[in-house]
Amino acid sequence: MIWLVLVTMAVMLAAALAVIGLRSYLAAVAAISVVSLALSVLFAILRAPDVALAEAAVGAGLSGVLLALTLRRVGLWTPAADDDGEDRP
Amino acid sequence: MKGNARAFASALFLIGLGLMLVTLFEALPFGGAPMQVGQAIAGRALEDTGATNIVSAVLLAYRGLDTLGEVAILFVAATAAGLVLGGAGRAEAQGTPAGFILRAAAALLFPFLLVLGAYIVIHGHLTPGGGFQGGAILAAAFFVPLLAHPASPVNHGVATVVEAFAGAVFVVIGLAGLVGGGAFLVPLLGAGTPGDLFSAGSLPLLYLAIGLKVGSELAGLMARIAAAGDPARQGGKA
C-alpha cells in the first residue's frame, strides 16, 4: 500500500510543479486537474471514498471547467500565450 | 528595489512556514489519530441516525450546521458572482454550435449524468456520495448541453425557484426541531431499518435538498462564467 501512495503522491507533486512551471495557462489548468485526480485517488486509498468522489467531481471536474471557461473569457486560451511580466498600459 | 524586498520577504515567509511545519513532523501522531470525538461518533452513528454511511451521518446530523453553512457559502458565492457578472438572463448567443461529436456526446451524456447524479444523491446515506457529489454531477448534466449548443438561452428562472425552495426546505427541517421544543436540526422521522433506501429519517430529505440546491447553484455559476464578458472582444485569440 505504501508504494501505491508514494507513486500517486509523486504524480501529484510533479503535476503541481507543472502548474507552477508551465508557461501556457491551458497546460497549467490541465495540470491542476491532474493534481485533483491524483488527490482523489489518494483519498480513495486512504479510505475516504466520499471525499474521493467529491474531489473527482468538484475538484477535477467542475474547477477545471470553471478555470478553462475563464481562460477563454480573458483571452489566455492559447497553447503558448503568457502575459506574465510587465504589461503596463 | 521594491520588487527585491518583496521577493525577499516572500522567500523568508515561505522558509519560515516550511520550517514551522517541518518541526511538527515529530510531534504529530501519525497513523493513529487520537479520535477523541471520531471514535464516539463511529460507535453510535448507526443507533443515532440509521445511516450506514457514517460520513453522511456526521455531515447531516452531528455537524449539520456546518453543512447548512456550506450550502449557504455556495449560495453567497453564486449570488455575489451574479452581482459581479450582471443580472440573470443576460445569456446572449455566443459563437457557433459545437461540432457533431460534442453535440452527439452531449445528447447521450445528459440522461446518463442525470440518472447518475440522482442516484448518488438519494443513496448518500447508504453508500459513498451524497448531496454535494451528486449535485455536482447534476450541474454537469445541465452544463454539457450548454457547451454543445452555446446559443441556447439559459433559463435562470427555474433554477432560482428550485434553489430557493431546496434551501428553504433544509432550514425548515432544521426549525421543525425547534417547534418540537428540541434543538435545531434534530433528526426527525426515526432511524428506520439500516440499509434501506427509506431509512435514516430526515437525512435523505436533507441530502435531496442539498443535491438540488448545489446542483442548480453550480450550474448557474458555470453558465454565468461561460456567458460573461463580450466574446467578440475577449475571445479574439481563441
Add this chain to the structure above:
Amino acid sequence: MTMDAEMLGKALYAGAVCLVLLGLYGMVVPRNLMRIVLGLVLLESGVNLFLVAAGFRADAAAPILTAPFTAQAAGPLVDPVPQALVLTAIVIGVGVLALGLALVVRVKEAYGTLDTHAVANRMARETGADPAVTAAGARTPGALPVAAGRTAEDAP
C-alpha cells in the same frame, strides 16, 4: 505494521506540506492574478490532504458500514470527522474559486491586464490616490514632504 503505518503517515504529511508550500509559492511569487488563483487551488488541495491524513488510521476500514450493519461488526473505522470537514472545505473552495474567477473576468474587462501591480496602480489612480502609495509602509521616503507641500499650496 505500526512501523509501516508511521512511515505512511509521515509520507502523507510530507506530501501535504510540499503541496502547501508549492501553492504558497504559486500565490506569493507570480504577478498574474490568474496564476495566483491557480496557486490558491494547489494550496487548498494541500490543506485538504493534510486533514484527511490527520484522521487516517492504518488498521481501520472506511467509515461506511456494510451488512450486517452494526458498528461492532465493522471493527475499527477511519475517523469520519476529518472526512466530513474536507468535504465541506472542497465545496467552500469551489464557491470561492468561482467568485474569484468572476472577478478575474471583470478585472480583465475593466483594465485589460491581470498583472497585479498594474491593477493596483490603476485602482489607486481611479480612486484618486498617489500610485506610489498603495500599501502601508510601501511608500517612497520623499512622499511625506511632497504631500504636506501640496496641502499648503492648494489652500489659497
Add this chain to the structure above:
Amino acid sequence: MTLTAHHVVLPVALPLLVAFLLPLVGRLSDGLARLLAQLTTLAVAVIALLLWPAASDGGALVSAMGGFAAPIGIVFYADKLALMFVVALAVGLLLFRPRREHDSTKVQTLWLLLLAGGSGLVLSGDLFNIFVFYEITAVATYGLGASAHTGAGYGASLRYLLLSALGSAFALLGIALVYAAAGTLNLADLSQLAGERLTGPMGLTAFVLMVLGFGVKAELFPVNTWVPEVYTAAPTRVTAVLAGVVSKLAMVVILRLLVLLFQDPAALGFLLLLGAIGVAAGELAAFRSRDLHRTFAYSSIAQLGLMAVAFSIPGHAGVLAGIAVALHHLVVKPAFFVLADRWRGEIAGLTGAGRTSPLAAGLFVLLSLSIIGIPPLPGFWAKLMLFKAAIDAGGAGNLTAVAIILAATVIEAAYLFRVVGILYGTAPAGRPPLRFTLGELAPGLLLGAVLIAATVSVAPLGDGLTAMAADSADAAAYASRVLPGGN
C-alpha cells in the same frame, strides 16, 4: 412565545431562510424583498435582545445542534458578549441598509447572509463551525466590496479575495493541526485538553496560523493590505459596516481562541507584537494619507491593533479594555465614514467645508476628540483602561506597547486636527459648496448621539462591561456551561 436556549440558533437560521427565498420574492417585487430583508434584520436584533435576560441570569445560553451533546455535536454559546455583537451587527446593517439601487435584491441577499454569517461567527462554540461562518461572512463581503461596479471595486475585491482565501487556508491548516493533536473541535472540550495537547511548538504554530487566517478580517498587521483598497473602492455603507462591525466579530473569535485555547505567553506575545505594529503602521499611514477614506481605513487598522494589544494582556482587565475599545470604535468609525462619503477627494479640497455644513463639521470634531481620547468622552475611558491594564500587567513588551500607543495618539491628534483646521479654513471663491442632506447625515448623527449618551452614562456602562469581560475571560465557566457533566 417564550424563548428557550435552543432559540439562540435563530439569528443564523432566520436570515438564512429569508436569504434563500429572497431571489424568489425579488422576482415579484424588489420593494417587497427589501422590506422583508429589513424586517428580518430587525427581528434578529429583537430576538437577541429577548435572549439577553436569560443569558445574563445563567451566564450563557447553550444549545447543542441536533440534540447531540457537547463534544460530539456543534454547540452555540450565547453569552452577553456574543449577543451584544449580534445586536450591534443587526443594528449596523439596518442603519446602513441598501437603498433602492440596481440589483437591489442581490445586495439585500448578501446583506442578510452577512448577518447570518456574522451572528454564527460569534455564537458558535465549535472551531470548524466558526471557520464555516467566517467563510460565509468573507464571501458576502467579497461580493459587497465589488457592488459599486467599478474597475477599482472589482480589483480591490479580487485582491482581497485572494489574500483572504490564503488566510482561510492557513486557518484551516491551524484547525487541522488542532484536530490532529487533540481529536476534538469543541472549544470547551479543547480548553480542557489545551494544557496537555496544545502547548509548545504545536500550539504556537496552530495559533499563528489561525491568527493569520482570522486576522485578515480583523485587519491585523501582515494581512491587512486589502483594507485601504476595499474601503476606498466599496460603497460607503459597506465600508462602514465592514470597518465598524465585521472586523470586531473576527476579533471576538481571536479573543475566544486566546482565552480558551492559547493562554501561552508566546501566543500572547505574538498577538501583542502584531497589535503594536498595527497601531504604529496604521497611524503613520493615516497621517500620510491625502483623502478621508484612506485616513479612516488606516486609522481603523490602528484601532484594531489597539484591540489586539488589549486582548494580549492576560486576565480580565485586558479583555475589558479590548471590549471597550471595540465598542467605542464600533460607534465612531461608521460615523466617520458617513462624513467621508460626501467629503471625497483630497483633504486639501475640503477647505471651508465646515462652514457650509456646520453640523457635519461639529460631528467630525466630536468624533475626533473621542477617538483621540479627550477626557469626558468614551474614547478616553477606553484608552485609560488599556493603559491601566498594560501597566498593571507590566513587562517590557506591554510597556513598549504603551509607549507606542502614546506616540500613535499624538500622530492621530496631529492628522485629525489638521483636517479640522482645513474644514474651518476660508473656502476659495467660486467653488460649489459640499452640503449634506439630512438623510445622508442621519446615521452619523445617530451614532454621535449614542456617543454623547455613553459619555453621560459612563458609570453604569463601565459596570456592565466589567461584568461582561470578567465572564468572557473565564475559561473554566465556559467549559462548565458547555460540558455540564464535566470530564
